[in-house]
Amino acid sequence: MPWDLKSDRPIYIQLIEEIQLRIFSGEYPPGSKLPSVRDIAQEASVNPNTMQRALSKLEEDGLVITHRTSGRTITEDVEMIKRAKNKLAVQQIIAFIEKMQQMGFEKKETLALINKMLEEMEI
Template sequence: MPWNLTSDRPIYAQLIEKLQLDIITGHYKPGEKLPSVRDLASEASVNPNTMQKALSELERSGLVYAQRTSGRFITDDQELIKNTRNELARMQIRDFIRTMRQFDLDDDEILHLIQEIMKEEIE
């Protein structure tokens, strides 16, 4: 998957989001070994220091853990992965609702539209 970084926000924050997405969508499986900092940095065309910072942040959140000599791995904790996914979904939905309210739609209208479009998407 391409990294698609924009320049108007800190790179490390975007790297964290991208890696979280790769974990919750199963691009990286639970327990899987991550590529080295250098390889990830080269893939994303970013500074290894920035990638290091993003990975340290993911370690702090528990999604990734470091094994002293053998590198970094994705957590085996399915619950944590699920929680992260739900948190990201909540963020997206909050943004979406905010935009819809800017369009001056009331909550019933928003819900109605969502249901309508979901039905269309199934067909």
């Protein structure tokens, strides 16, 4: 999985989001070990300090647990991961719908459009 960081937003925020996605999708399973700050920073081509910043935030949120000298692991609290995942999903959907509404698309139009595109994307 590439990291695909963009320059229009702070990198550390994008790192937080990317790691969250990996946790939610199961790419980083509950209880599994994360690479060390230095390693994962190199993977993402960012400075260790920047990665450290992202990881600290994830720990604050409870998704990641830090073991002082043996690295970090993903939380084993599956329910908690599920809750966070659903919360983010709802936020995504609301933000998406609101943006479409701001652009002038009614809810029905939005739904029709997304249906059409999903069909096209299947091909």
